Amino acid sequence: MPSMTAADALAALAALEDPKARAVNERHGDAHGVNLSKMRGLAKQVGTSTDLARELWDSGDVAGQLLGLLIAKPRELSADEIDRMLRGTLSAKAHDWLVNYIAKKSPLGDDLRLRWIDDADADARAAAWSLTSVRVAKKPDGLNLDGLLDRIERELRDAPSREQWAMNETLAYIGIHHPALRERAVAIGERLQVLADYPVPPNCTSPFAPLWIAEMVRRQG
Structure with missing residues (x-):
């Protein structure tokens, strides 16, 4: 089980907020201010959890969605869930990661x-x-x-x-x-x-x- 709750993970993401990173990210269609290398480091700390990923996805937070994609197990997501996630992406990066990290690795691809x-x-x-x-x-x-x-x-x-x-x-x-x-x-x-x-x-x-x-x-x- 992950040691973090969704609230903990979102707070950790908020602590990583960097105005310079936000300016760069927003130019590419991603409204968040978290350096992606630091986000990946946080994902390693959190550990794999599809349940937590679902909560982060539904949080309405752009960085939260991205973190969720890093910790989800594609095999544990149904076709309907992946479809719903695709239609609920909040950023360009979330769309790309959903396709590459979830859909392409899912047995339902x-x-x-x-x-x-x-x-x-x-x-x-x-x-x-x-x-x-x-x-x-x-x-x-x-x-x-x-x-x-x-x-x-x-x-x-x-x-x-x-x-x-x-x-x-x-x-x-x-x-x-x-x-x-x-x-x-x-x-x-x-x-x-x-x-x-x-x-x-x-x-x-x-x-x-x-x-x-x-x-x-x-x-x-």
């Missing part, structure tokens, strides 16, 4: 992918595309890759930003991991030009699908 892929909410669809990228890379059997490329070709350019980013990842992953479809994936990217002008620091890979595909294929040798 593919059920969630199918549940969200045609959802009316663009953030839910974004989560589905992130889960689709995992399937494309690791377990493509049963996926209609040509059908995915058809949909990407129709929807990528005009998709909301978070969904567009995740859909673009799926496009790149198809090109990287499936040589028979590589030429088509590159052609779609070249035609749509999505993220072609995205600023990239030195020595980092561009998210523009044709460049991303080329670089990853080059590394595969």
